[in-house]
Amino acid sequence: MADSRFNTVALIGLGLIGSSIARAVRETLPETALRGHDADPAVRARAAEIGLVDAVAETAGAAVEGADLVIFCVPVGAMAAAAEATAGHLAPGAVISDVGSSKSGVAAALRHALSDATIVPAHPVAGTENSGPDAGFASLFRGRWCILTPEEGTDPGAVARLSAFWSALGARVEVMDAAHHDLVLAVTSHLPHLIAYTIVGTASDIERVTEGEVIKYSAGGFRDFTRIAASNPTMWRDIFLSNKQAVLETLQRFSEDLFLLQRAIRDDDGETLFNLFTRTRAIRRGIVEQGQDVARPDFGRQMEAGAPARDEQKEP
């Protein structure tokens, strides 16, 4: 794999993920040339102002010229148009990728727009609730998983080069079938976001409880949901529409489970509640043990008034 590194990376879309990739590349692959474009002129201006990439191009076509890696970092509903804008401008042999949170639909859109290109769809499972070029940071992908979903028959060399790129940025790389990715992420990401959006909406609509009360007493649990319900609305609208089948399937399962709990409460069936609540503790333990969340209580939140961060807590 001599000389397998990408020389020039073009980022189409300079929001949270695109700008985080740019910062991570600067830090870990400083010899790589970075080019970027964003459909929003204000974002382009800001990217130029903070020197996010070496050159901010006015069009997606201009941004990708000469690049040997092109990454589309736009909401999944905007992938098709972004890819179309680069058709005819791609360098021969360029590897085309993206960061979309749903993969089957995006892969089809990229393939349709760029029929002859070498396409390796990717999904770095990382993010925050913030958006825009100022929200990114270099360490966003460190220790997180990046899932590649190449079609059967994709050049293994291209997959290996993209895998090495993400590894350099600190991510752990996994290769997976796009349809399976979409089901797994429906469970671990899309359904949680849908539920969070719903409950935050519900809470603000209940007539006998004011929005002020909801905010005031949110530390009882509700505030945890508001974080992901503050995520980018365009991005999430697109994800739900793009991964419709898997989202609806997991949502159906969730609703059934919720009805069972509803019935258990109505029937004073404490045993069913207790058994579930005991089982769910084990999952949390697995997540913490595998380094996918912090062990500190309350996410290690350090409030102004201030609970101290504690590195270990004993369970009795």
Place this chain on the structure above:
Amino acid sequence: MADSRFNTVALIGLGLIGSSIARAVRETLPETALRGHDADPAVRARAAEIGLVDAVAETAGAAVEGADLVIFCVPVGAMAAAAEATAGHLAPGAVISDVGSSKSGVAAALRHALSDATIVPAHPVAGTENSGPDAGFASLFRGRWCILTPEEGTDPGAVARLSAFWSALGARVEVMDAAHHDLVLAVTSHLPHLIAYTIVGTASDIERVTEGEVIKYSAGGFRDFTRIAASNPTMWRDIFLSNKQAVLETLQRFSEDLFLLQRAIRDDDGETLFNLFTRTRAIRRGIVEQGQDVARPDFGRQMEAGAPARDEQKEP
């Protein structure tokens, strides 16, 4: 209000909340004598070992003798038995309180067991996912709300003294009708916990996605739910059964809202999704502005591999 401070505080139950009260009293009201009891001998032994209170009593009755403030810090389903165990042992004029997350049922249980006592039910809206005498910390209540729900006709002096006690521990105090408390908390705490428990259960049950995959890719949103779904199972079983009506009412509203979103996804109705997702952002902003959560992205999680804490993030 000269001499209105409590001289001797008895804590019945020495888990997360009881032990946090003990630590906070030591820090902010060091002249106060502290007595404690826990139904679990192992917890009593541990409390004595770490010097949590001045005296660990073998029975609840012995613990409350001579105390002018008694706080029941046990799961709401255990309040009745704990209160009964102190009947006949209470000092004349003692103020009786609790920390239960539902108030109407607990107030009735306390009143039934201790018919002549001065009872001021309370609920500090604070906690972590951890349990037991080692999980508590002195700053748990700082900047959080503590809601008092005295019955009509309760001695205002007792309410004022308990209010001053919680203020000394750093809490902000609110007085509210018990039924209204139960509805507000159903929205801001009980429903979120029920949803979190459900989704964590659902995720671990979907056959085509392994538990290993759920854990591995949990950073996409799921892990946020696992924190509160790791809370004390006994405590939460009791809360749902004790606040049944309000929980079922809010759950019904949530289910209706979820069905609307489900329909919007099925119908490709992006506008409905986008509008809700935009509205929910504002609630998050309110919570952060009012100091009920940290402004840092991702709760300021500082992973081992590590995203830096950032104090401000710009929205584009």
